[in-house]
Amino acid sequence: MVVRLLCRSSGSANDCLSARSCAMTDRQERGRAARLREQVGALPLAVLGSLHSFRLLTTAQVQRLHLVEGPHQSRIRRAQYLLKRLQTLGLVVRFSRVIGGVRAGSSGFVYGLSALGQAALEVGGPTGGRRRRVWETKPYFQDHMLAVAELYVRLRELEQQGQVDLVAFDGEPACWRHFTGSGGELIVLKPDAYVRLGVQQFERHVFVEVDLATESVPTIERKCLRFIAYWNTGVEQQRTGVFPMVVWLVPDEHRLTNIQRAIGKLALKGAELFTVALARDGPGLLATPPEEAVEQANGRAPPDGG
DNA sequence: AAGCTAATCCCTCGATGCCA
DNA sequence: TGGCATCGAGGGATTAGCTT
Numbered sequence: 001m002v003v004r005l006l007c008r009s010s011g012s013a014n015d016c017l018s019a020r021s022c023a024m025t026d027r028q029e030r031g032r033a034a035r036l037r038e039q040v041g042a043l044p045l046a047v048l049g050s051l052h053s054f055r056l057l058t059t060a061q062v063q064r065l066h067l068v069e070g071p072h073q074s075r076i077r078r079a080q081y082l083l084k085r086l087q088t089l090g091l092v093v094r095f096s097r098v099i100g101g102v103r104a105g106s107s108g109f110v111y112g113l114s115a116l117g118q119a120a121l122e123v124g125g126p127t128g129g130r131r132r133r134v135w136e137t138k139p140y141f142q143d144h145m146l147a148v149a150e151l152y153v154r155l156r157e158l159e160q161q162g163q164v165d166l167v168a169f170d171g172e173p174a175c176w177r178h179f180t181g182s183g184g185e186l187i188v189l190k191p192d193a194y195v196r197l198g199v200q201q202f203e204r205h206v207f208v209e210v211d212l213a214t215e216s217v218p219t220i221e222r223k224c225l226r227f228i229a230y231w232n233t234g235v236e237q238q239r240t241g242v243f244p245m246v247v248w249l250v251p252d253e254h255r256l257t258n259i260q261r262a263i264g265k266l267a268l269k270g271a272e273l274f275t276v277a278l279a280r281d282g283p284g285l286l287a288t289p290p291e292e293a294v295e296q297a298n299g300r301a302p303p304d305g306g
Numbered sequence: 307a308a309g310c311t312a313a314t315c316c317c318t319c320g321a322t323g324c325c326a
Numbered sequence: 327t328g329g330c331a332t333c334g335a336g337g338g339a340t341t342a343g344c345t346t
Contacts, residue, residue, distance in 0.1 A: 059320075074328050080321065081327090109321075308346090315340075322333080 033119035036089055044086055045121075051092060051113040052121050053171055054149035056142055058110050059083060061153050068160065083111055091117035095142075110146065147210045147279065148172075148192050151249070154283040155195070164287045165198030175207070179233050189230045194244065200289050205244035210279065213255045220248075221262050228270035247286070249279040 037045065047066055051057055057065075063079035070078075086092040095110045113121070152169050159166045175194035181187045191207040198204075209223065227246050230236065236243050250256045256276050263274045277285045 070328080076320080077322095077328070084322095310345080311343085313340100313342080315338105317338085318336095320334090322331100324329105324331085326327100326329085 030119055033116055033122070036091060036116070037120045040086070040089070040091070040120075044082060044091075047082060047086065048091060048113060048117050048121050051111060052118065054145060054152065056095075056110050056112045056145045057149055058146065061146075061149055062111070064153050065156060083109070086117070087111070089116075090114055091120055093117075110142070143212055144192070144210060147212065147249075148208075151193065151208065151210065151279075151282060155197070155286065158283055158287050167196040167198055167203065168194070169196075170194040177230055177236065179230050179235055181229065187226065187229065189226055191227075191246070195286065197286055199287060202290050204286065204290070205240060205242050206286060207244045207246045208282070209246065209248045211248055211250045211255065211259065213251050217258055217262050220259055221265070224263060224266055224270070224274060227273055228266065231270070231273060243273070246274045247282065248274065248276045249282040250276060251279055253278070 043066060047062055050062070050065055059076070059079050062083060063075050067075040067078050067082075069075070083092060083094070087094050091114055092111045093114045095112070148171060152171075155164065155166050155169065158164045171193050172190065175191050177189040177191075179187055179189065192210045193208040195206045195208055196203060197206070207227065211220070224246075231243050248259050250259060256278060259276045263271050263276065266274075275285070
């Protein structure tokens with residue numbers, strides 16, 4: 001997925017910023033958020049919850065997650081209407097988007113949770129913590145968020161088709177792992193997602209790294225070494241009984257080769273942790289029963305997470 | 307004549323307006 | 327809520343013009 005995000009001057013991103021600057025106190029905001037929470041209903045709240053989890057979603061992703069009944073065109077229209085209503089209420093921020101890729105090129109919209117939207121979720125909800133301003137992140141991070149969200153949406157679709165049972169999908173920072181290094185220092189392992197999938201009679205645990213070919217190979221190598229270090233602590237195995245396989249999802253064949261080469265330099269035992277796949281093949285790979293997955297992964301069996 | 311580049315056309319797809 | 331038509335935007339394909 002290649003996207004570019006532009007904050008629209010006419011959109012509610014600036015409206016939201018101005019709203020923040022027009023002396024609305026936290027108390028006032030909480031009161032308004034509570035009223036909106038009562039007003040909007042269950043489905044919009046679920047959409048806000050998804051936006052909270054993934055920070056950004058396209059209209060199509062919202063439709064695929066929350067509006068799965070009825071004719072396709074109707075679902076799109078309902079999603080557009082729903083998001084426009086949330087934008088009018090100031091609960092979401094809209095960005096314009098330019099889609100890249102083959103024969104694409106049509107403009108589209110990407111939505112993020114506004115400060116008010118986050119406040120609405122926090123009222124009586126479990127989403128406490130530091131608020132994040134999606135419109136202040138860089139385009140790369142926005143692309144990255146959408147790529148992770150796309151993986152989740154596709155897994156949910158596979159679940160609806162009965163191919164997998166999506167037990168858990170932890171995005172950042174829920175999927176982060178903290179452990180102590182050899183020198184006693186605190187190390188934070190930051191995968192993009194932690195996924196638990198039921199595939200037939202198996203349960204698959206996976207750390208997912210969504211790569212957009214923006215990081216250098218040495219950086220990738222350092223990340224891999226961090227996974228191996230965490231694996232060697234045995235903490236995850238003690239907690240869940242297995243160590244998840246680590247799946248790198250990459251945009252193209254060239255990048256796939258580069259990362260496979262980097263992993264090949266690692267210690268043999270450690271390299272067994274990793275699988276590299278094209279992003280478009282990722283959901284299918286995760287939904288493949290372990291034996292077939294092993295064959296697809298160039299004969300490398302995941303250590304014990306499969 | 308061959309190769310390169312810029313301009314133009316056409317296709318695709320998401321957003322939106324209107325109406326039932 | 328759903329159907330239909332239209333608009334807007336970008337990328338690929340094609341073509342015309344220029345240079346060597």
